[in-house]
Amino acid sequence: MAFDLTQASVAAIAAHIRSRELSAVEAAQHFLARIDAHRGLNAFVAIDPQATLAQARAADAAIAAGNAGPLAGVPIAHKDIFVTRDFPTTAGSKMLEGYRSPFDATTVARLAQAGAVTLGKLNCDEFAMGSSNENSAYGAVQNPWDATRIPGGSSGGSAAAVAARLAPAVTGTDTGGSIRQPAAFCGVTGIKPTYGRASRYGMVAFASSLDQAGPMARSAEDCALLLSSICGPDLDRDSTSLDRPPEDFGRGLNDSLDGLRIGIPKEFFGDGLAADVRAALDAALQQYEKLGARLVEISLPRTELAIPVYYIIAPAEASSNLSRFDGVKFGHRAAQYGDLLDMYKKTRAEGFGDEVKRRIMVGTYVLSHGYYDAYYLKAQQIRRMIADDFQQAFKTCDVIAGPVAPTVAWKLGDKSDDPVANYLADIYTLPGSLAGLPGMSVPCGFSEGDMQNPEKGIGKPMPVGLQLLGNYFGEAKLLNAAHRFQQATDFHLRTPEGF
Ligand code: GLN
Numbered sequence: 001m002a003f004d005l006t007q008a009s010v011a012a013i014a015a016h017i018r019s020r021e022l023s024a025v026e027a028a029q030h031f032l033a034r035i036d037a038h039r040g041l042n043a044f045v046a047i048d049p050q051a052t053l054a055q056a057r058a059a060d061a062a063i064a065a066g067n068a069g070p071l072a073g074v075p076i077a078h079k080d081i082f083v084t085r086d087f088p089t090t091a092g093s094k095m096l097e098g099y100r101s102p103f104d105a106t107t108v109a110r111l112a113q114a115g116a117v118t119l120g121k122l123n124c125d126e127f128a129m130g131s132s133n134e135n136s137a138y139g140a141v142q143n144p145w146d147a148t149r150i151p152g153g154s155s156g157g158s159a160a161a162v163a164a165r166l167a168p169a170v171t172g173t174d175t176g177g178s179i180r181q182p183a184a185f186c187g188v189t190g191i192k193p194t195y196g197r198a199s200r201y202g203m204v205a206f207a208s209s210l211d212q213a214g215p216m217a218r219s220a221e222d223c224a225l226l227l228s229s230i231c232g233p234d235l236d237r238d239s240t241s242l243d244r245p246p247e248d249f250g251r252g253l254n255d256s257l258d259g260l261r262i263g264i265p266k267e268f269f270g271d272g273l274a275a276d277v278r279a280a281l282d283a284a285l286q287q288y289e290k291l292g293a294r295l296v297e298i299s300l301p302r303t304e305l306a307i308p309v310y311y312i313i314a315p316a317e318a319s320s321n322l323s324r325f326d327g328v329k330f331g332h333r334a335a336q337y338g339d340l341l342d343m344y345k346k347t348r349a350e351g352f353g354d355e356v357k358r359r360i361m362v363g364t365y366v367l368s369h370g371y372y373d374a375y376y377l378k379a380q381q382i383r384r385m386i387a388d389d390f391q392q393a394f395k396t397c398d399v400i401a402g403p404v405a406p407t408v409a410w411k412l413g414d415k416s417d418d419p420v421a422n423y424l425a426d427i428y429t430l431p432g433s434l435a436g437l438p439g440m441s442v443p444c445g446f447s448e449g450d451m452q453n454p455e456k457g458i459g460k461p462m463p464v465g466l467q468l469l470g471n472y473f474g475e476a477k478l479l480n481a482a483h484r485f486q487q488a489t490d491f492h493l494r495t496p497e498g499f
Pocket of ligand 1: 129
C-alpha cells in the first residue's frame with residue numbers, strides 16, 4: 001500500500017524522509033495543499049509556501065549530507081504566539097498585525113534544529129486569552145468534527161489543524177489549559193510540561209508564572225518525539241527555565257502500567273460534569289484497570305478556588321506584560337492622536353480586543369494600592385495551598401486522571417458574550433496550571449449526544465478528552481500512561497468526516 005502521508009505519524013514521516021523514500025519538499029507540499037483546501041477552518045493565520053519550501057530544501061540537504069536531526073523534514077506548524085523569523089507573528093491580536101520578529105522563539109528554534117519544517121502560523125485567542133478561539137482578531141476557528149462548534153482555546157487553530165490532518169504535529173501554549181482543552185475538544189493529544197521545562201523565550205507573554213509551551217499531535221508517541229526536542233534549559237534567556245537536562249521522552253512509552261496508582265479527584269466528578277463526558281471517562285478508567293492500573297480516590301479540596309485565583313493572577317501578570325504594547329516599541333500605533341498620552345490611549349483602544357481589555361482592567365485593579373493585599377496577595381497564598389494539595393494527593397497516587405473540561409466543545413457564539421461562563425469551563429485545567437504540574441489530554445471517547453438535554457441532541461459525535469496530571473517532571477510517566485491507553489484504543493486515530 002502506498003504511504004498515506006495524511007494519516008501518517010510523525011515517527012513514520014520522519015523515517016520515510018530519512019530513508020529518502022519521501023522528500024521533505026514533497027511532505028511540505030502535501031500539507032500545504034491540504035491547508036489550502038481547508039482554508040474555511042481558519043486554522044492558519046499565516047502561510048508562506050516559499051519560506052516553507054526553503055526550509056524543506058534545507059532539510060533534504062541535511063539528510064543528503066548525513067547530518068539530519070530526529071525530526072528532519074517533518075512538517076509542523078506553530079501557534080501564532082511563538083515569534084518566528086520566517087513568518088509574521090500576531091498573537092491573535094490586531095496590535096501585532098504585520099509584526100515580524102528578528103529572532104525565533106526557543107521552542108521554534110529547537111524544533112528547527114531537530115529538522116522540522118514550518119508550514120505556517122496557527123490561529124489562537126488574542127494573547128492566548130480564551131477558551132474558544134473566538135477572541136482572535138483574525139476570526140473564529142471551526143472545529144473539524146462539527147463546523148458549528150468551537151475548537152477550544154486558546155490553541156484552537158493548533159488543535160483544529162491536527163484534527164483536520166493539516167499538519168502531523170503542532171505547537172501550542174498552556175497558561176490555564178490552552179493545550180489540554182482544545183486538544184480534548186478536537187480529539188487530539190497534547191502535553192504541557194512542568195513549568196520551567198520549556199523555555200518561554202520568544203513566546204508572547206500572557207501570564208509569565210503560568211505560560212508553558214508544548215506539542216499537540218495525534219498520539220502520545222508523536223508528542224514525546226516533539227517534547228524531547230522542546231524541553232531543556234535555556235538559562236540565559238528565560239530566568240524561570242529549569243536547569244534540568246533534556247530527556248528522551250520516548251524511552252519509557254511501553255513500560256507496563258501494572259500497579260500504576262491513578263488518583264481520581266472526587267472534586268473533578270461532581271455535579272458540574274456533563275453526563276456524556278462522564279460516561280466516556282468512566283469507560284476510559286475501566287480500560288486503565290484492564291491495563292493493570294489501580295484507581296484510588298483522592299481529594300483536591302481547593303479545586304473550586306482555582307477559578308478565582310487564576311482569574312486574579314493571570315490578569316495581574318497580563319496587565320503588566322501587555323504594558324509593552326504602547327504604540328512605540330511594537331506593532332500598531334494609532335494613525336491620529338494629540339499628545340503622547342493620547343497616542344497610548346488610542347493605540348491601546350484600537351489594538352486590543354474586548355477580552356484583553358477586560359483582563360488589563362481586572363489585572364490593574366487587583367494590583368493597585370489598597371486591593372493588592374485583598375486580592376493578589378490572597379490569590380498567591382491560595383495558589384500555594386492548591387499546589388500543596390497536589391503534593392498531598394501524590395503521596396497516594398502516581399498520576400491523576402479526570403476530565404479536561406465539563407462538556408464537549410460548545411457551539412460557536414454560545415458563550416461569546418459571557419466571559420464568566422468561559423472562565424468556569426476552565427475548572428479542571430486551572431489547578432494543575434497554578435501548581436506548575438505537567439498535564440496532558442488524551443482522546444478517550446466520543447459523546448454520542450448531550451445526555452443531560454436529550455431533546456437537544458448533539459448532532460455529530462464530539463470527542464472527549466481524558467486529563468492526566470503528573471507530579472513535577474512526571475512527563476515521561478504521563479506519556480507512558482497515554483501511550484499504553486492508545487495502544488489499546490483507537491479514539492486518537494479517528495478522523496473527522498471530510499478530512
Ligand atoms: N482559558 C484560559 C484563559 O482564558 C487559559 C488560556 C491559556 O491557557 N492560554 O486564560
